[in-house]
Amino acid sequence: xxxxxxxxxxxxxxxxxxxxxxxxxxxxxxxxVIEDANGIGExxxxxCGDIMKMYLKIEDDVIKDVKFETFGCGSAIASSSMATELIxxxxxxxxxxxxxxxxxxxxxxxxxxxxxxxVLAEEAxxxxxxxxxxxxxxxxxx
Amino acid sequence: MxxxxxxxxxxxxxAAINTMISVMNDNYGNPSxxxxxxxxxxxxxxxxxxxxxxxxxxxxxxxxxxxxxGSEADNQAIMSAAALGRKNGKMHIISSAFEHHxxxxxxxxxxKEGFEITLLDVHEDGLVRPEEVKEAIRDDTAxxxxxxxxxxxxxxxxxxxxxxxxxxxxxxxxxDAVQAIGHLPINVSEDNIDMLSASAHKFHGPKGVGxxxxxxxxxxxxxxxxxxxxxxxxxxxxxxxxxxxxxxALKEACASLNENAEILKKHRDRLISALNEIPHSALNGDAxxxxxxxxxxxxxxxxxxxxxxxxxxxxxxxxxxxxxTSGSLDPSHVLLAIGRVHDVAHGSLRLSIxxxxxxxxxxxxxxxxxxxxxYLRGFSPVWRDLMAGKTPFIL
Numbered sequence: 306x307x308x309x310x311x312x313x314x315x316x317x318x319x320x321x322x323x324x325x326x327x328x329x330x331x332x333x334x335x336x337x338v339i340e341d342a343n344g345i346g347e348x349x350x351x352x353c354g355d356i357m358k359m360y361l362k363i364e365d366d367v368i369k370d371v372k373f374e375t376f377g378c379g380s381a382i383a384s385s386s387m388a389t390e391l392i393x394x395x396x397x398x399x400x401x402x403x404x405x406x407x408x409x410x411x412x413x414x415x416x417x418x419x420x421x422x423x424v425l426a427e428e429a430x431x432x433x434x435x436x437x438x439x440x441x442x443x444x445x446x447x
Numbered sequence: 448m449x450x451x452x453x454x455x456x457x458x459x460x461x462a463a464i465n466t467m468i469s470v471m472n473d474n475y476g477n478p479s480x481x482x483x484x485x486x487x488x489x490x491x492x493x494x495x496x497x498x499x500x501x502x503x504x505x506x507x508x509x510x511x512x513x514x515x516x517g518s519e520a521d522n523q524a525i526m527s528a529a530a531l532g533r534k535n536g537k538m539h540i541i542s543s544a545f546e547h548h549x550x551x552x553x554x555x556x557x558x559k560e561g562f563e564i565t566l567l568d569v570h571e572d573g574l575v576r577p578e579e580v581k582e583a584i585r586d587d588t589a590x591x592x593x594x595x596x597x598x599x600x601x602x603x604x605x606x607x608x609x610x611x612x613x614x615x616x617x618x619x620x621x622x623d624a625v626q627a628i629g630h631l632p633i634n635v636s637e638d639n640i641d642m643l644s645a646s647a648h649k650f651h652g653p654k655g656v657g658x659x660x661x662x663x664x665x666x667x668x669x670x671x672x673x674x675x676x677x678x679x680x681x682x683x684x685x686x687x688x689x690x691x692x693x694x695x696a697l698k699e700a701c702a703s704l705n706e707n708a709e710i711l712k713k714h715r716d717r718l719i720s721a722l723n724e725i726p727h728s729a730l731n732g733d734a735x736x737x738x739x740x741x742x743x744x745x746x747x748x749x750x751x752x753x754x755x756x757x758x759x760x761x762x763x764x765x766x767x768x769x770x771x772t773s774g775s776l777d778p779s780h781v782l783l784a785i786g787r788v789h790d791v792a793h794g795s796l797r798l799s800i801x802x803x804x805x806x807x808x809x810x811x812x813x814x815x816x817x818x819x820x821x822y823l824r825g826f827s828p829v830w831r832d833l834m835a836g837k838t839p840f841i842l
Contacts, residue, residue, distance in 0.1 A: 327756075330753070330756065331757075331760065333826070336826045337826065338831075347828060351789070351790040351793070351829050352788075352789040352790055353770070353789070354750050354769060354770050354778065354789075354793040355750070356827075356828050356829055357828070358828040373826075374826045374827060374828040374831060375826065375827070375828070376748065376749065376750055376827040376828055376829040376830070377750050377753065378750055378751075378752035378753055378769070379752055379753050379756045381750075381753075382753055
C-alpha cells in the first residue's frame with residue numbers, strides 16, 4: 306500500500322500534495338472544540354512540529370460529533386480533517402479500527418515522509434476514544 | 448504573485464538573459480578550440496573573468512575560477528585548504544554553527560578524515576565575534592571559514608575584522624559570500640579575504656554558474672578532474688553563456704548596489720516593525736547587521752509549512768525553517784544556532800524581497816501574514832494552551 310502511495314506521488318511530481326490534501330488543508334472540516342466533549346485525545350509534541358487534539362461527543366456508542374485542533378504542517382491539518390470525516394456518525398467500534406493508511410488513502414496519498422501525519426491522526430482518535438472509555442468506566446463504577 | 452523568496456533564487460535580469468542568448472546564438476564555440484570561432488568564445492570567457500575580478504576588488508583575473516555554483520566553490524575552497532593543512536600537519540578548521548550545508552557537510556566529511564572542527568557560537572543576534580575567532584585559532588589551524596551573510600536570517604558577519612585576524616595569525620580565510628555578493632559592497636583585498644564563493648542566480652544571473660575567488664599562491668585541489676580548463680583547476684567545458692550572463696548580472700547588481708539597498712532597507716524595516724506587532728512573535732537575527740532584503744520571524748503557536756501554503760494561496764512566495772519544509776524532523780539549524788527552541792523554530796517565516804516590490808505589495812504581505820497567523824492560531828492546540836496559561840510563552 307505504501308508502495309502504491311509512493312508511486313502515485315512520484316508520478317504526480319507536479320505538486321507536493323494531492324488536490325484532496327490541499328482541499329482539506331484549505332477548508333478543514335470539523336475544526337474547533339466541543340465544549341461538552343466526553344472523549345479528548347492529544348498526541349504529538351510541539352518539539353517535533355505536530356500536535357493533534359481530537360474532541361469527541363459519543364452517545365449510545367456512536368460518534369455524534371467530532372472536532373479537532375491541530376498545530377502542524379499542511380498534511381497534518383488535512384489528515385486531522387479527513388480522519389474526523391471518516392469517523393463522524395460511525396459506531397465507536399468502527400472508529401477504533403481507523404488506520405493511518407485509510408486516512409492517507411482517502412486523501413489520495415501523502416508524500417512518504419509525511420505519512421507520520423496520518424499516523425498521528427489515527428493515534429489522536431484512538432486516544433480520544435480511550436479517554437471516553439476510561440471516563441465511562443469511572444462513571445459506571447460510581 | 449509577489450515573489451518574496453529572493454534568497455532562494457532571483458529572477459534573471461533582462462540584460463543577463465540577453466547576454467546569455469546572444470552567446471548561445473552567436474558564440475557557441477568551445478573556448479578550448481584553436482580556430483577563431485573557438486577563440487572568440489575564449490575571449491568572451493576571459494572578458495567575463497576580468498569583469499568579475501574587477502567587481503570584487505582584485506586586479507588579477509587568474510584568481511577567479513568558474514564553477515557550477517556556490518556549493519562547488521565552497522567544496523573546492525575547503526577541500527583545498529584541508530589538503531594544504533594536511534601537508535603541513537595542520538588539521539584544525541574553524542567555522543560557524545550556522546553555515547550553509549555546502550560548508551557544514553564538507554566539514555563533516557573532513558572530520559571523518561581526521562580533522563578537528565571548531566564551530567563558533569553565533570549568539571542570539573546571529574553574529575560571529577571576531578575575538579572568539581582569535582581565541583579559537585591554534586598553531587595547527589588550517590582554515591577559518593565564515594559566511595559573509597547568513598542565508599536564512601540575513602545577518603552580516605564582521606568579515607573584514609575576521610579576515611584581519613586571520614592575516615595576522617597567518618591562517619587561510621574563506622567566506623561563503625553567496626547571499627552577499629551583488630547586495631553588499633565586497634572587496635576581497637580590503638576585506639582581507641583569501642577565498643570567496645559566489646553563485647550567479649542569487650544576483651539575477653543564471654542558475655548553475657558561480658565562481659571561486661582564490662588569492663594567488665593558494666594551491667587548489669580539484670573537485671572535478673579532467674581537461675585543463677580553468678588553468679587545470681576545474682575540468683569540463685566552460686559554461687560560456689552562463690558565465691558571460693553572470694558577469695553581466697554582477698556588473699548590473701554592483702552598479703545599483705547602494706540604490707537597491709536603500710529601497711530594500713526601507714521595505715525591510717517596514718515589514719519588521721509591522722510584523723513585530725503580531726503578539727508573541729520575534730525577529731530572528733540582528734535588526735541592523737542584516738541583508739537589506741531579509742526579514743525572518745518566528746511566530747509562536749503555529750507551524751511554518753501551513754503558513755507558507757496559505758501565503759502561497761494569497762499569491763505570496765516565501766520560505767520557512769520549519770522541519771516540514773525540509774523533510775527532516777529538525778527545524779532549521781540556523782534558528783537552533785541562535786538559540787530558538789524547536790517549538791518556536793517550527794513557526795518561522797523568511798521573506799527575502801526584491802528591488803521591484805512596491806509599497807502596496809509590502810502592505811499586502813503584512814496584512815496577509817497577520818491574517819494567516821491569526822487563522823492558524825485559531826485552531827492550534829499549542830496556542831490554546833499558551834493563551835490558557837497552561838504553558839508559558841517563549842516569545
